[in-house]
Each structure stands twice: as C-alpha cells, then as structure tokens.
Amino acid sequence: MPVRTAAQRRREAKLAYDAFMAECPSRQLLDTLSDKWVTLVLVALAHGPLRHAELARQIAGVSQKMLTQTLRALERDGMLTRSVTPTVPVRVDYELTPLGADLQREVRAIKAWAERYMPRVLAARRSYDARRS
C-alpha cells in the first residue's frame, strides 16, 4: 500500500496548482475576465459614467445582485470608481478609471475579432454538426 493514495496525490497536485495560479498574473486576469458580466460592464461604461439603474437597463439580462457584485469586484481591482451623491434618494455613479479604460480597449479588440471571424466559426460549427448527423 502506498504512503499516499492516488486521490491524495491528486489533491496535493491541485493545491500546488492553485498556489501556482495565485501567482500567475495572466491567469488571475483571465479569471476575472471569464466572469460573464465583467466585460459587458466595461464596454457599457466606455462612453462615460452611468448610474446603477442605467447600467442594469443597458446590460439586458443581468440581475441586480450580479450587477452589484460585478461592480464591487471591478472597484476593488481599480477598474472603476464609485461615487455617491448623498441626496435623497442617493445617486451612485460608476466611471472607468484610466486602468479600466485601458483594459476595455483590449476587450474591444477581442470583440472586433469576433465580428470579423464569427461567421467562419459558425460555418465550421455547421459543417461539424452536419458531418456527424
């Protein structure tokens, strides 16, 4: 009987992997970017500050909870600023920081790629599906 079971070894490998992950900058960014709403918020704020409700309207399909969560995370990462105007009722504006604006430009590059090549991808998909039906 081995000192460690296969499962244990795997778990240890996973821990080492996580530690490695925690240090790798590109994977950290990938993690945040892989959040569905992050990119949409970035793009929505491209043309100036917006209020919470305005964002919710522009990003169809987002729940209020997810929107708040996403905004908090982006604020924490220094991608946007959150400014509260203490009127009644309160007014809260969100605006991209220079850093956020910069990332937003990168995201737009991906978007441009998509608009250019997605037809090809869709064609590939169709032919793949046809081949196995």
Place this chain on the structure above:
Amino acid sequence: MPVRTAAQRRREAKLAYDAFMAECPSRQLLDTLSDKWVTLVLVALAHGPLRHAELARQIAGVSQKMLTQTLRALERDGMLTRSVTPTVPVRVDYELTPLGADLQREVRAIKAWAERYMPRVLAARRSYDARRS
C-alpha cells in the same frame, strides 16, 4: 391584477435577451472564451501540435473530462484539428488551425496586458481591502 405578473414579464425579457445574445457574434465568442480552459488550450498549442496526455500535463489542474470537452468544442468551432493515428494504442494529436492560431494571438495580447498591469490591480486590491478593515 395585471395580465402578466412581474415574474412573467421578467422571464419574457430574458427570452428576448437570449435570442438577442444568440445573434450577437461578439457575445458568442465571449461565451466560449469565458470558458476557463479554452484560452489555456489555445496558448498551449501555440508552438505546435500536442497529444491529449501532453496537453493534460502542460495545463496543470485540468481534469481529463474538461480537457476532452474543451478540445471537442474547439474542434467544432474550427479552431483546431484532431488527427487520430490508428496504432495500438491509438495516438491522437491536436493542432491549431490558422483560425485558431489567429485567435490565439489575440488572447496573447490580453495575456501581455495582464503581465504588465496586474501589479497595479493587485495594489488597488490591497488598498481597497485595507481601507475597509
């Protein structure tokens, strides 16, 4: 009593939203890219074809199931080719298509951004956490 409840209206909105999504090329790409493993596979294959097991080794932390799933999806989208050599045991190689290689370059841009700016993001994160502790 309204003809439709709030919940119903929300559900209809969601359906309309989904239909919209299904047509928007950039969001479709975002969807596939938001899959954690997709980008890693693309980058791993940047320097030439690899076998299933080699990929699994290079992408630490991926389960065999997820790897296969990801490879299938990418094959379907025309991003890579899967070639089987009928030896015993079988040998399967995965290689980027020109399309996949092109997308891979875009992904690298994001990666470069991360390596450049993540320190700033981490700093922002620390100061945010400090401010509220």
Place this chain on the structure above:
DNA sequence: CTGCATCCTGACCGATACTG
C-alpha cells in the same frame, strides 16, 4: 493511450424581501 458514461457535490445565480 484516449475517450465515454455515471454519479455526486458544491458553487453560482436568480428570486424575494427588507433597510437606509
């Protein structure tokens, strides 16, 4: 070696209700 089917857990997310 590669791939598929099954089971199962836990993370995520939406719905709802309540506060300032």
Place this chain on the structure above:
DNA sequence: CAGTATCGGTCAGGATGCAG
C-alpha cells in the same frame, strides 16, 4: 434608488470505472 441578506434550484465539473 441603491444595497444587503437569505433561500433554493440548477448545473458545471471532479471522481471513478469501463471500453476500444
């Protein structure tokens, strides 16, 4: 209007075993 807390359902994805 903006935000928080809680509950519950869903589903992605990991573990495992088997087949070609």
